[in-house]
Amino acid sequence: MRLNALDLRHLRYFVAVAETLHFGRAARQLNISQPPLSQQIQALEAHLGVPLFERTKRRVALTSAGVYLLPEAQRILRDVVRIAEQTQEASQGLTGHLRIGFNFSAPLHPVTSKLLQKFRLQYPRIKLELVLHERPTVWQMVDLKAAGSK
Numbered sequence: 119m120r121l122n123a124l125d126l127r128h129l130r131y132f133v134a135v136a137e138t139l140h141f142g143r144a145a146r147q148l149n150i151s152q153p154p155l156s157q158q159i160q161a162l163e164a165h166l167g168v169p170l171f172e173r174t175k176r177r178v179a180l181t182s183a184g185v186y187l188l189p190e191a192q193r194i195l196r197d198v199v200r201i202a203e204q205t206q207e208a209s210q211g212l213t214g215h216l217r218i219g220f221n222f223s224a225p226l227h228p229v230t231s232k233l234l235q236k237f238r239l240q241y242p243r244i245k246l247e248l249v250l251h252e253r254p255t256v257w258q259m260v261d262l263k264a265a266g267s268k
Contacts, residue, residue: 126198128162129191131155132170136188139178204243213243219251 134144135155145152163170170184180188207213224230238246 124162124165126195128158128165129195131158132162132184132187133191133195135159135171135178136180136184136191139180141178207243212241215245215247217247217249219249221251 131144131148134148135141138144138147141152141156141159145155148155159170166183166187168183169181170187172179172181204213220230234246234248237244
């Protein structure tokens with residue numbers, strides 16, 4: 119089996135045929151003609167070394183290998199879409215980590231919870247970390263100064 123010969127187009131074509139169980143309908147759904155679709159499915163089967171469909175003149179059915187491959191192929195195609203979307207979000211600064219320091223009284227202010235809630239809704243892929251800052255003591259200031267000089 120040569121996995122480097124397998125591409126996303128093969129998986130998209132397989133999923134379309136597997137979901138419709140009809141080469142003609144799948145070809146129309148993919149906006150291609152039926153002969154190239156059949157050739158690509160045959161190429162996928164050759165690459166994997168197993169038949170994925172049982173074909174007769176009247177019907178198309180998945181083999182046990184096809185039944186196994188269908189949810190895996192659907193997951194891979196969903197993952198590719200998700201990865202592309204999240205990569206675009208990352209380039210736009212819509213993902214990441216934000217650390218916010220607050221004092222004891224901040225959560226009691228009505229605006230604080232509204233702002234945090236609005237931020238979470240608007241930027242769901244940014245992880246918010248809330249850090250409680252107490253009133254600094256002399257020893258904390260010494261520790262901070264020592265940490266900054268390292």
